[in-house]
Amino acid sequence: MIKLEKRPMPSRTLSMATPLIAVVITMIAGGLLFAALGKNPFEAIRTIFWDPVLGEYAFYYRPQLLVKAAPLVLIAIGLSLGFKAGIWNIGAEGQYIIGAICGAGVGLAFYPTESILIFPLMILAGALGGWAWAMIPALLKVKFGTNEILVSLMLVYVAEQLLASMSLGLLKNPEGHGFPGSRNLNDYPSATSWINEAAGLHWGMAFAFIAVIFAYVLLNRHILGFNIRLTGEAPRAARFSGVNPTRLILFCLGTSGALAGMAGLFEVSGPSGQISIDFNVGYGFTAIIVAFLGRLHPVGILLAGLLMALTYIGGEIAQGNLGLPSAAIQVFQGMLLFFLLALDLLTNYRVKFAAKGAA
Amino acid sequence: MTAPLLSISGLTKAYPGVVANDNVSFDIGESEVHALLGENGAGKSTLVKMIYGLVKPDSGTMTWKGQPFTPAEPKAARAAGVAMVFQHFSLFDALKVSENVALGMEDPPPMGDLARRIRKVSETYGLPLDPNRTVGDLSAGERQRVEIIRCLLQDPKLLIMDEPTSVLTPQEVDILFKTLNKLKEEGTSILYISHKLEEIRALCDHATILRLGKNVGECVPAETSARDMAEMMVGDTLQTPTRTTEKTGExxxxxxxxxxxxxxxxxxxxxxxxxxxxxxxxxxxxxxxxxxxxxxxxxxxxxxxxxxxxxxxxxxxxxxxxxxxxxxxxxxxxxxxxxxxxxxxxxxxxxxxxxxxxxxxxxxxxxxxxxxxxxxxxxxxxxxxxxxxxxxxxxxxxxxxxxxxxxxxxxxxxxxxxxxxxxxxxxxxxxxxxxxxxxxxxxxxxxxxxxxxxxxxxxxxxxxxxxxxxxxxxxxxxxxxxxxxxxxxxxxxxxxxxxxxxxxxxxxx
Known part of the structure; x- marks a missing residue:
């Protein structure tokens, strides 16, 4: 029988190094996968990891990297707070969509008035939208003890239906010749999140950095962050310490919802430009991977967000240049999380091949 | 006393960073109640786990009735006649007493027979227990009786008991001691682990005292004061807490x-x-x-x-x-x-x-x-x-x-x-x-x-x-x-x- 035994003192160095080791193993296993598909594995790995940063056309890809990383980091930071406390918001994708709808809706309501106040108002509306969507699983959990994983996940599909109905109805561009989708917010100077579109800079990146710093200070310097970590590590000790579990659930789900909503708003008013049936591309789900890849640590999440963006951009280049199927790229990304979790387990536990225990 | 039932010689077991047992030797005679005395972390548990086949010693030998004794697993130790009552019970709350006993047996007899045997053993040894009751309804003392009866059904030559009285009321301790004395009269040896000195003085014939994994002394408990034993255990003179009587307030x-x-x-x-x-x-x-x-x-x-x-x-x-x-x-x-x-x-x-x-x-x-x-x-x-x-x-x-x-x-x-x-x-x-x-x-x-x-x-x-x-x-x-x-x-x-x-x-x- 195989048994897992908790290590009394897991190595700190190893626990810091696991993300790097996981990346290396993913490269090896991914290389084998690409080779099995008949592609040159070295070229494929180089295309994914090297070309976007230091390749010939890197000047074009580098801003793209930030554009992809910003929403991932912003959402993952919010999720990591809850994950640390054992509160599992799996529905960031839904909160992201609702945030985008609310934020874009506010912006479109003012069209074509120009004012410096419109964009801050949109950010607020986006955050509130995401927060409100996350409050549904939060309130159901504290009032009726429902499982936040299921409720938040199912609300993603509700949000997707709402998005479709919005882009076909209420928010549809009246001058859009009947095509689904809203006006393009990039054509509305007061409502765009681009700071400098040519350089690929938008407000989402600024907010992602602010969120990283905010989360770092919260977790390391503030009693609320301490309570979040304590609840995740030892719920009973947290109650003994005086942590109010209801307030903690509302805070964690609310914050992650607000950040996801803001990410949605920045995306819809910048890189995506308009509310359309499928403007969301799964950032809310990928951010879960980013949060864990970054060890739920704010700085780690920043790096993991960049790495994930790299595999996206690199994956696209590999699809275009080498003809790799997109499914193979997704498998590649999945491997990354798989190896990370497996290594995590081995850092904290050792495997024992033991005989059946005594009666 | 004839040749010892179990003779332990130079037993050593080291874990990373700590030597749990360092060259421990002692004998347990036939019909002897032998106390293993020591503070927490002195290595008592590791020692009995080696006797019961749960842990393999790094070096040293054990001799059982003159034959080399190296149990590879608890099954082998049980076959030789070693039985153990653990400090933590392994019983299923939802099952009946007899079902719990059957679960621990290599080859359980039909339920009716087993219930009769449980009744017989429980009457013989003064351990009242109804085989048809559900374990979930039993008190800690009664649960311990289930574990003891489970052991007695194997007719053990050596019964190991790990801190058996920590869950008992004083009256239940008396009942347990009567049982153990009866077992001893019938020729069963008992290895009794405890840090409660008065109990050991009342019950045990010999005591081996462990400190930090080493055998630091042996004594005849009845002839040694509790304070002396405690100081052997601690390796230091003991400070008795002193209280200054103050008037209590509101x-x-x-x-x-x-x-x-x-x-x-x-x-x-x-x-x-x-x-x-x-x-x-x-x-x-x-x-x-x-x-x-x-x-x-x-x-x-x-x-x-x-x-x-x-x-x-x-x-x-x-x-x-x-x-x-x-x-x-x-x-x-x-x-x-x-x-x-x-x-x-x-x-x-x-x-x-x-x-x-x-x-x-x-x-x-x-x-x-x-x-x-x-x-x-x-x-x-x-x-x-x-x-x-x-x-x-x-x-x-x-x-x-x-x-x-x-x-x-x-x-x-x-x-x-x-x-x-x-x-x-x-x-x-x-x-x-x-x-x-x-x-x-x-x-x-x-x-x-x-x-x-x-x-x-x-x-x-x-x-x-x-x-x-x-x-x-x-x-x-x-x-x-x-x-x-x-x-x-x-x-x-x-x-x-x-x-x-x-x-x-x-x-x-």
Missing amino acids: VVLDVSGLSLEPATPFGTKLKNIHFTVRAGEILGIGGVAGNGQDELLAALSGETLTWKDAVKVNGKEVANLGPNARRRMGILAAPEERLGHAAAPDMSLTENALLTGAIREKLTGKGFVNWSGTTAFAEKIIKDFDVRTPGPHVAARALSGGNLQKFVIGREVLQRPEVLIVNQPTWGVDAAAAAAIRQALLDLAANGAAIVVISQDLDELMEISDRFGALNEGRLSDIRPAAGLTIDEIGLMMGGAHGMEVAQVGEDA
Whole structure:
């Protein structure tokens, strides 16, 4: 029988190094996968990891990297707070969509008035939208003890239906010749999140950095962050310490919802430009991977967000240049999380091949 | 005495960083009750696990009736005639006694036969037990009987018992000792592990004393004083806690009519509990584990809220206040379970100091944690309570049970409580540290704190309490002055021997 035994003192160095080791193993296993598909594995790995940063056309890809990383980091930071406390918001994708709808809706309501106040108002509306969507699983959990994983996940599909109905109805561009989708917010100077579109800079990146710093200070310097970590590590000790579990659930789900909503708003008013049936591309789900890849640590999440963006951009280049199927790229990304979790387990536990225990 | 039944010679077992047993040798004769005595961490458990085939020795030999004895697994040890009653029971609550016994057998007979055999053994050895009862309904003492009968059905030559009396009332201990003496008369040898010296003096023929994995001495318990044995165990002279009798003050903690539904299905319901504690007084609350101790602590610490006028401190209603509000009023608590309840296992001692110290030690300002102040507080606990650890950055999980217990108690005592509630303050702590903790509690009381000590260690309660009560199935007995209580009276307050005739007497008392 195989048994897992908790290590009394897991190595700190190893626990810091696991993300790097996981990346290396993913490269090896991914290389084998690409080779099995008949592609040159070295070229494929180089295309994914090297070309976007230091390749010939890197000047074009580098801003793209930030554009992809910003929403991932912003959402993952919010999720990591809850994950640390054992509160599992799996529905960031839904909160992201609702945030985008609310934020874009506010912006479109003012069209074509120009004012410096419109964009801050949109950010607020986006955050509130995401927060409100996350409050549904939060309130159901504290009032009726429902499982936040299921409720938040199912609300993603509700949000997707709402998005479709919005882009076909209420928010549809009246001058859009009947095509689904809203006006393009990039054509509305007061409502765009681009700071400098040519350089690929938008407000989402600024907010992602602010969120990283905010989360770092919260977790390391503030009693609320301490309570979040304590609840995740030892719920009973947290109650003994005086942590109010209801307030903690509302805070964690609310914050992650607000950040996801803001990410949605920045995306819809910048890189995506308009509310359309499928403007969301799964950032809310990928951010879960980013949060864990970054060890739920704010700085780690920043790096993991960049790495994930790299595999996206690199994956696209590999699809275009080498003809790799997109499914193979997704498998590649999945491997990354798989190896990370497996290594995590081995850092904290050792495997024992033991005989059946005594009666 | 003829050739020994089991002869152990030079047994050594090392784990990374610690030598659990270092060249241990002793003999157990036929029909001998042999005590294995030592503090927590002295290596008693590792030694018996080697005899029972659960752990392989690194070096050394065992001889069983003159033959080399190297059990590779418990099955082999059982086949040779070794049986073991563990400290923690491995029984299924939902199954009947006979079904539980059958589960532990290699080749169980039909249920009817088995029930008859259980009845026969239980009558022969004076261990009353109905094979058709569900284990979930049994008391701790009765559950232990199931384990013992399970062993006796194998006709063991050597019965190993690991701390068997820690879950028993004094009356139940008497019953157990009668059984063990009868087994001894019939030729069974018993290896008896304990740190309770008076029991060993009453029961055992020989004692081997372990300290830090080494055999540090042997003695004939009946001819050796408990104090001498304790000093052999500790390797040092023992300080007996001293109490300076102070006049007690006003009633500080007033609990009246406290009833509480359990939070979990296996919890105990608290039923109409009344008591008061005055300033400068220690109230000892005894009772076998699982009779409402955890629930009582939770209701007093504020983890569980009660809605009626059940708990008052200095005349103020606190039943609806949470732990932090109570801490502000000076009501502090230290739960029994160290890892996961009193302390977060993977967090550092500094972080664990913050866990309860944030409010009274003013370790936060506008919500921001003063980490240097917190580290200083953790260092003060480590220094004042002699916690053996490299420093406050170490994770709580890495400390030995006794050291963490010192930290947990020290953390509350140093916060100058007005009311302190502790559950099992010296559980798993070595004798010297236990004495230090008891002394700290006595000093705290002398300075005017009202203290409730919940414990299963009656010697401890008699040593430090001014008044004594016992929890039994969620009810608290009448509170009586501790001085002059006899062990029989205490036993009856604890509910006597569960499931026995005596229990009836207990309820009348």
